[in-house]
Amino acid sequence: MPSQVSVRTDPRALRRSIPGTVLFDGELAERGFALNAMCYSFNDAENRAAFVADEEAYCRKFGLSEEHCAAVAARDVPAMLAVGGNVYYLAKLAGIFGLNVQDLGALQTGRSVAEFKAMLSATRDLVDPALGGLHFGPDPASAALQREHA
Template sequence: MTDYKMKAVEGTYHFDGEAATKGFHFNKMCYSFNSEENRQAFRDDAEAYMTKYKLTEEQKQAVRDHDINRMLELGGSIYYMAKFAGIFGWNMQVIGGMQSGRSTEEFIAYLESQGRGKTTNG
């Protein structure tokens, strides 16, 4: 059999066929948030919206808990989750902090510690 298994990378969820299968309905819901009408429907009644999109109970709980890593574990793709995050006004630094156990400020400081000072212009 072809060896296509990806090696594990710590702290990273490879979004592969298995994850895409598990997360299909959850991601479909998040994809629907491209439309303001759908974002509003979720704001109005999140439980009904999640049921309509056939989320599993575990996925619903991760959404209620705002647990981003758990959503990833349950097959979420960050591309669509970004649209979910948009409903709450969370940008990528807020999400980054939520996933890596840091406050937003700590997360920004972590980013800056690896980059600024290595700027090159020319």
Template sequence: MNNKPYSDIPGTTVFDGDMVRIGFHLNQFCMSLMQESNRAAFKQNERTYLDNWPMMEAQKKAVIARDFSQLIALGGNIYYLVKISSSDGLSVAAAVSTMTNLSVDEYIEMMCRGGRSPAGNRYVVSNSSEGKQ
């Protein structure tokens, strides 16, 4: 998977076909949280609920820790992962801010200003023959 032309963008995990396969059961678990009965079962005993899903152990541990950066690295799609934070009563901004070094308010302010600067968020290796800058 690391031989992809976009594998060296700092701080970025591209949700491609490989990540879809890796995160399939994790993302299906997240979608299950759309039903109130499933959210209640999950909140009652998170580990027991997670053990009903054929997820990797690392994925289960990251769910319990609410480590969204790790969940993305393990195939989670942010649009599915926010179902976890919503089950906790948190906003999307609160969940996403945990992946930064910013408080929720600082994160919201940064996004209102247009988001992160692209400086430093380009390809690590410059290779103009592949269109990288």
């Protein structure tokens, strides 16, 4: 093995080198198992109610570590991710807190929710008309926009 492997030839290295991104793999899955297991339990309404009734006791029941508990208690989404939380499961916890994915995005990017939504909408400016909108037929590049037929 060469001592320095390009991320292009080593996909595992790329998991830790995409800006602003950490890909959820075995290392994180192991670190976050208890936290994610608790979040998975929130598919059940009774479990959501039990968490709301006594958050600390519910976290203890699932064997959360000190760092898991601290991140949950602080509603600190970046910390939850850092201790192995996976966003698909954390979304169920966020639902209990009344947070949607724009709220989560704002919390993680240091923006207000309005600023985060504006950033999402601004991406539309990057969309070429040949790509955006409704197109019919095999050659969208040459087809005129055909919204009026929708």
